[in-house]
């Protein structure tokens with residue numbers, strides 16, 4: 001039986017502060033065939049973020065140009081900044097059999113669902129809204145106003161969980177990572193993803 005020729009396209013969404021970033025880092029660190037899709041954004045870098053690793057930090061003009069040139073697989077505005085997934089890198093990796101993980105908000109995920117219905121859509125939720133608030137505050141990188149905006153957005157985003165294939169509660173990072181790995185393994189075993197001729 002042949003191995004899958006195409007890699008999986010995995011989309012991780014969920015409210016800001018749910019811990020998607022930590023989970024993605026842990027997954028890409030431990031799964032050699034998994035590649036993180038680095039997004040372009042117009043937001044300012046946070047302390048410790050690296051250009052080309054966490055994001056491609058671009059001006060609004062450059063972002064508009066990327067849209068005009070059809071270089072983004074999806075894009076959306078989030079709390080006053082723009083975010084988008086560079087198309088070429090994702091397509092190239094998936095076609096080479098690499099699995100790719102996108103950490104994006106819900107409207108971007110919807111655009112991916114239209115283009116790649118074979119994608120794996122996973123929603124990450126925090127154990128509670130109180131915990132979410134505590135995590136965003138602890139990060140200490142947002143102003144009070146931005147924290148409020150992100151919390152409002154989080155409450156709104158939680159309604160979209162039913163659009164996803166899987167939901168993972170990020171209570172303990174290691175437990176959540178194990179669940180995500182189990183999902184990836186199961187998806188790879190799906191008959192419809194494999195050539196079943198003997």
Ligand code: 5GP
Nearest residue numbers: 016039075076078083084085103104105108
């Ligand atoms: P943050 O500013 O906290 O890094 O990200 C804010 C939100 O934008 C998060 O929900 C994150 O998942 C989302 N995001 C990051 N990159 C992209 C992207 O390329 N496209 C879309 N649609 N959302 C993104």
